[in-house]
Amino acid sequence: MPELVAIDARGPALPGLLERVWSRGDAACVLDDRLTGTARDIQLAALSPTRRVDEDGVEVPCNGGRGVERGDALVVTTSGSTAAPRAVVLTHAAVAASALATSARLCVDATSDRWLCCLPCAHVGGLSVVTRALLTGTPLVVHPRFDPAEVGAAAAAGATLVSLVAAALRRVADPLAFRAIVLGGAAAPSDVPANVVATWGMTETGSGVVYDGVPLEGVTVAAQAGELFVRGPVLARAYRDGTPIDEVGPDGARGWLATGDAGRVLDGIVEVFGRLDEVINTGGEKVWPADVERVLLTHPAVAEVAVWRRADEAWGERVVAWVVPRGAPPTLEALRAQVADALAPWAAPRELVVVAALPRTASGKVARRALDVSAHPA
Numbered sequence: 587m588p589e590l591v592a593i594d595a596r597g598p599a600l601p602g603l604l605e606r607v608w609s610r611g612d613a614a615c616v617l618d619d620r621l622t623g624t625a626r627d628i629q630l631a632a633l634s635p636t637r638r639v640d641e642d643g644v645e646v647p648c649n650g651g652r653g654v655e656r657g658d659a660l661v662v663t664t665s666g667s668t669a670a671p672r673a674v675v676l677t678h679a680a681v682a683a684s685a686l687a688t689s690a691r692l693c694v695d696a697t698s699d700r701w702l703c704c705l706p707c708a709h710v711g712g713l714s715v716v717t718r719a720l721l722t723g724t725p726l727v728v729h730p731r732f733d734p735a736e737v738g739a740a741a742a743a744g745a746t747l748v749s750l751v752a753a754a755l756r757r758v759a760d761p762l763a764f765r766a767i768v769l770g771g772a773a774a775p776s777d778v779p780a781n782v783v784a785t786w787g788m789t790e791t792g793s794g795v796v797y798d799g800v801p802l803e804g805v806t807v808a809a810q811a812g813e814l815f816v817r818g819p820v821l822a823r824a825y826r827d828g829t830p831i832d833e834v835g836p837d838g839a840r841g842w843l844a845t846g847d848a849g850r851v852l853d854g855i856v857e858v859f860g861r862l863d864e865v866i867n868t869g870g871e872k873v874w875p876a877d878v879e880r881v882l883l884t885h886p887a888v889a890e891v892a893v894w895r896r897a898d899e900a901w902g903e904r905v906v907a908w909v910v911p912r913g914a915p916p917t918l919e920a921l922r923a924q925v926a927d928a929l930a931p932w933a934a935p936r937e938l939v940v941v942a943a944l945p946r947t948a949s950g951k952v953a954r955r956a957l958d959v960s961a962h963p964a
Contacts, residue, residue, distance in 0.1 A: 587653035588612045590661055592633060594619070595641030597730035600707055601716055603639055608678075612637075613654040615661040615673070618708035629708075632663055632673040632826060660717070661826055662710050664789045673826030674710075674789045683819035684792035685718035687802040692747065692766055692783070699765070700725040702745035704732045705754070705950070711770055714793035715749050734758055751950035753890070755782070770794050771950050772876070775883050786858050790831055790843050792820045799855040807856050810836040814849045814858065817842045848874070864954065866895040868903050871932040875954065878935065881928045882907060887916035892944050892952045896937065907935035908944060908957050915940045 589612045593603050596619055607614040615633045617626075636651035654661070659678040663671040701719040703726065705712035719726035727745060729736055734757040737748065741763035748764050751771035761767055761779045770793070774784035785794025795805045795816060805818035815835045821843055824830045835842030848859040859865075859874045866873040875893035882891045890910035898904035907921060915938075922934035945956035 588656055589636040590654050592617050592635035592638040594638055598728050599641040600728055613658040616707045629663055632671055633661055662789050674822045675824050675826055676792055676822045680792050680820050681717050682721055685721040688718055689722050691797050691802055694724055696722055696724045699746045700744050702727050702740045702748040704729040704737055705749055710789045710793050711749055753950050776880050790822045791816055795820055796856045807851055808836040809850050812848050814845045814847045815842045816845060866903050866905055868905055868932055869901045873905055873933045878925055878933055881925050882921055885916055885924055887912055890944055894954045894957050904936040906937040908939045908941050
């Protein structure tokens, strides 16, 4: 039985170690070096590797690990933004399908393009950059972590393609230095540069599968009862606990992934509203946090924002905006007027909480359920 090898390395050493593991017929997972203590133990338990290799190439066995099936390539943990992280098993066929489809959509030319990987490779957003570069023969540079100055230096040195999350994009001095920026992890801001491609996907789909609203070649997205379903060769085989990813979809057949995201598909264009379990029900009206966040980010006094809910005796739930200000904080009245004008009166936040930073998951997503509910409103 093939083994699952945990790569305990980051930066330039990672691609070579991944190729070594694959050359033996084993599968790989990447450990998150930012995790310690209990968090590290939780990740290891979810992955259950049989061996571990460090950046020097030294391998040691892991107690209690489990092997994988032939054809498995990667085991990747989800970001855990809404629940405890799960480990997802991706086959070589799925990884290759994703690499080819994304490269085709981006018109990647291995003779002139160069990928920059600066997101955590313990998650699919970063690791998929490495795998698509390896599988298409495209030059690649891997940074140990995101650093805005180093990102700019990489672009000056010839990197043409990079994958970022919105929080990282805002810190890049000259986004137009890249030919294309693949933006994932959360809803894209409304004022992104022209070279930014907004993507939607998840660990179970091997990376983004919808680019600027259009599914990749070979990928089908459909909606059923307001939930988005995905089918295609990029889908993971199963979860590490053995749960298959093979659900009944809108056409009554198996082979679909129920994403847990709400949305619709009109004339082939996919519109994502947000996680089904994140909708705010205020006075009987449904409000999607991502919609409100997009509007609030256009306010000149808002640097970052997260929208979530609190219990309300009159409305059931009320919309709350946690804001990292740019200079002097905005007023609640100004934010309410902006949202009411752009969306609807009931979508306007009824409470404003000014914070120095937003809680985020390891992959850069806002951890809504970790927002400081004890903070005092502004």
